[in-house]
Amino acid sequence: xxxxxxxxxxxxxxxxxxxxxxxxxxxxxxxxxxxxxxxxxxxxxxxxxxxxxxxxxxxxxxxxxxxxxxxxxxxxxxxxxxxxxxxxxxxxxxxxxxxxxxxxxxxxxxxxxxxxxxxxxxxxxxxxxxxxxxxxxxxxxxxxxxxxxxxxxxxxxxxxxxxxxxxxxxxxxxxxxxxxxxxxxxxxxxxxxxxxxxxxxxxxxxxxxxxxxxxxxxxxxxxxxxxxxxxxxxxxxxxxxxxxxxxxxxxxxxxxxxxxxxxxx
Amino acid sequence: xxxxxxxxxxxxxxxxxxxxxxxxxxxxxxxxxxxxxxxxxxxxxxxxxxxxxxxxxxxxxxxxxxxxxxxxxxxxxxxxxxxxxxxxxxxxxxxxxxxxxxxxxxxxxxxxxxxxxxxxxxxxxxxxxxxxxxxxxxxxxxxxxxxxxxxxxxxxxxxxxxxxxxxxxxxxxxxxxxxxxxxxxxxxxxxxxxxxxxxxxxxxxxxxxxxxxxxxxxxxxxxxxxxxxxxxxxxxxxxxxxxxxxxxxxxxxxxxxxx
Numbered sequence: 001x002x003x004x005x006x007x008x009x010x011x012x013x014x015x016x017x018x019x020x021x022x023x024x025x026x027x028x029x030x031x032x033x034x035x036x037x038x039x040x041x042x043x044x045x046x047x048x049x050x051x052x053x054x055x056x057x058x059x060x061x062x063x064x065x066x067x068x069x070x071x072x073x074x075x076x077x078x079x080x081x082x083x084x085x086x087x088x089x090x091x092x093x094x095x096x097x098x099x100x101x102x103x104x105x106x107x108x109x110x111x112x113x114x115x116x117x118x119x120x121x122x123x124x125x126x127x128x129x130x131x132x133x134x135x136x137x138x139x140x141x142x143x144x145x146x147x148x149x150x151x152x153x154x155x156x157x158x159x160x161x162x163x164x165x166x167x168x169x170x171x172x173x174x175x176x177x178x179x180x181x182x183x184x185x186x187x188x189x190x191x192x193x194x195x196x197x198x199x200x201x202x203x204x205x206x207x208x209x210x211x212x213x214x215x216x217x218x219x220x221x222x223x224x225x226x227x228x229x230x231x232x233x234x235x236x237x238x239x240x241x242x243x244x245x246x247x248x249x250x251x252x253x254x255x256x257x258x259x260x261x262x263x264x265x
Numbered sequence: 266x267x268x269x270x271x272x273x274x275x276x277x278x279x280x281x282x283x284x285x286x287x288x289x290x291x292x293x294x295x296x297x298x299x300x301x302x303x304x305x306x307x308x309x310x311x312x313x314x315x316x317x318x319x320x321x322x323x324x325x326x327x328x329x330x331x332x333x334x335x336x337x338x339x340x341x342x343x344x345x346x347x348x349x350x351x352x353x354x355x356x357x358x359x360x361x362x363x364x365x366x367x368x369x370x371x372x373x374x375x376x377x378x379x380x381x382x383x384x385x386x387x388x389x390x391x392x393x394x395x396x397x398x399x400x401x402x403x404x405x406x407x408x409x410x411x412x413x414x415x416x417x418x419x420x421x422x423x424x425x426x427x428x429x430x431x432x433x434x435x436x437x438x439x440x441x442x443x444x445x446x447x448x449x450x451x452x453x454x455x456x457x458x459x460x461x462x463x464x465x466x467x468x469x470x471x472x473x474x475x476x477x478x479x480x481x482x483x484x485x486x487x488x489x490x491x492x493x494x495x496x497x498x499x500x501x502x503x504x505x506x507x508x509x510x511x512x513x514x515x516x517x518x519x520x521x522x523x524x
Contacts, residue, residue: 035442042450049468050458053318184299191307197314207310 011110018106018114025088026118036080037126040073041133047072047196048137054197061198062228070134071223072195074151075216077126078159079186085119086166086179093174093261102262112254116163123159127152139227147226154226154239158219161243162186164250171257193217215242272372279363279376283350284383297346298388301339305331305392308458309399315459323460325489328401333413333485334457335392337477340385340417341424341448347381348428348444355436355520364521374429374513381425382418389417404490412495413487419502420480424448426509433516436523455481476501 048066055065062068092098092115101111131148135141141148169179192207193216202208211217222239225232287293309331316327323330354360360373367373396403403410428444435443455477456464464472472478479498486493 043453046453046468047458049464049466050453050456051312051315052465053321053459053463054312054315056318057314184296184303188303191303191311197311201314202311203314204310211311 011107014106014110015114015117018111019117019120022085022088022115022118023121026084026121036077036084036122037129039080040076040126040130043076044069044073044130044133051196057201059198059201064139066134066137066139067228068198068224069196070130070139070227071220072190073130074127074155074158074223075190075195075220077130078123078155078162079183079190081119081122081126081159082162082166082186083179083183084122084166085116085163086170086182087176088118089115089167089170090174090176090179093170094176098261108255108258108262112167112251112258115167116160119159119163119166120156123156123163124152127155127159130155134227141227142230143226147231150236151223151226154222154236154243157240157243157247158223161246161250164247164254168250168254168257171254171261174261189214189216193220195220215246218242268369271369272375275367275369275372276375276379279373280379280383283347283377283380286350287380287384293346293350294384297339297343297384298391300342301335301388301392302395304338305335305395308334309401312458318459318463320463321459323485323489324491325402325404325485328396328399329403329488330485332392332396332401333488334452334481336389336413336417337420337480337484338452339388339392340421341452342445343385343388344381344421344424344426345428345444345448347377347384347425348432349438349441351377351429351432352436352438352440352444355432356438360433360436360520370517370521371514374426374517377429378422378425382421385418385421386414389414403488405487405492406490409487409490409492412492413484416480416484416487416498416502419506423502423505423509426506426513430509430512430516433513433520436520451475451477457481476505 044066047069051069052065054060055063055068060068089098098111131141131152141151143150166179166182169182170176173179192210193214194202194211195216199208199211199217199221202211218235218238219242222235225235229235287297309328312331313327315321316323316330351360354363363373364370405413427448431440431444434440454468454471455475456472461469461472461478461482476498479494479501483492483494483498486495
């Protein structure tokens with residue numbers, strides 16, 4: 001990627017160049033694709049069998065735990081995308097790529113959006129695979145084909161929200177270890193949400209309160225609504241609003257962090 | 266100095282160093298405490314209503330049911346975390362100097378195993394405290410609790426030997442997932458959330474033959490005060506112990522050959 005090529009292309013072209021690099025980088029590291037896709041599916045299989053008995057509880061919203069839990073792999077895939085995307089950017093910072101890029105006419109916005117290309121690619125690919133696997137094993141999408149499409153759009157939006165957070169951490173800390181350090185936090189957020197049990201059926205008051213204030217609950221419930229309820233405008237609006245809000249917030253913060261980082265270097 | 270004394274001397278030195286490193290470095294100690302604690306909170310807190318499912322039979326309640334799992338998980342993951350430390354020792358060159366200096370290299374593996382078991386004791390203590398604070402029912406006697414600790418320590422030793430075998434073969438911290446994933450998968454293909462009869466589908470078929478099923482059932486039996494599956498879990502651990510010791514010895518030979 002020469003400075004002349006960067007200069008010749010507009011912002012859109014610059015985004016394309018960096019997004020292409022990010023996608024290529026992801027594809028060249030099979031571990032970055034296989035693990036985020038395979039691990040959530042293994043856990044889905046284990047949880048579906050292990051918690052099937054929960055569907056016999058009065059008030060459980062569906063007779064199939066697979067339908068209930070299908071939303072979880074989308075969230076886990078998003079978490080892995082955030083981790084991988086953030087680590088890629090941190091590696092670019094540590095390896096000096098960002099410093100070299102700062103010497104070119106590349107715009108900051110193009111850099112940020114382009115860097116998210118790999119996460120977008122992983123997000124789309126993994127979402128389609130999770131959906132197809134769910135359908136293959138007997139899950140049904142109550143909202144129909146249109147619902148399945150909205151589900152993928154929502155899942156990718158959530159994936160981008162987490163990826164933007166990963167980007168922010170990478171730019172702020174500039175180290176892959178720092179990004180890795182946030183990974184347990186993501187998992188805490190997922191496990192302390194309504195991902196594995198309906199909020200209204202959680203017995204422990206303190207857990208239900210945490211799950212109610214945890215934004216991840218609403219993202220999971222947005223995806224889940226399309227699978228087991230049908231078209232639930234309230235659940236979808238909450239999920240899109242939280243994911244979209246997170247994208248805007250973390251992109252803004254990332255943009256500030258990028259400016260600071262470029263000044264530092 | 267006899268061979269036994271040389272082995273003991275190396276083992277105690279390595280164990281002391283490994284423990285000292287773990288206890289003085291929060292980045293090493295905290296994950297091994299936080300992970301089991303977190304699983305305990307998430308599962309016992311979020312899924313407790315599962316105990317009301319038809320045919321869920323466990324007298325001590327869901328918190329104790331999950332405590333049985335978390336004890337074994339903490340012990341197993343303590344071994345894996347020790348494997349990370351061994352890999353780090355190789356990556357930073359310390360292990361090679363250790364191989365040169367130790368008069369009996371088998372003592373190195375024994376030392377790491379002792380350290381892992383000591384760490385497991387600490388983590389079990391913290392999780393036990395969390396269980397008591399959350400109002401967990403312990404129906405077992407003091408002897409049952411001691412048996413539970415022995416069971417957990419045996420699991421810790423087996424997983425340490427497994428992880429040590431990987432760490433000494435690959436000699437890189439990038440080997441972490443290779444140490445972690447098989448243990449993680451074995452644990453989660455056992456009755457984690459509900460008793461074995463309530464598990465559905467293919468996981469039920471796998472869980473019936475998974476050695477960790479017997480170990481988890483024994484662990485929960487001690488907490489409930491109705492010891493069960495003791496012989497079978499002891500036999501499983503003995504076989505896994507021999508196999509993982511051979512695996513670790515192979516790893517040591519590989520590290521020696523690499524120089």
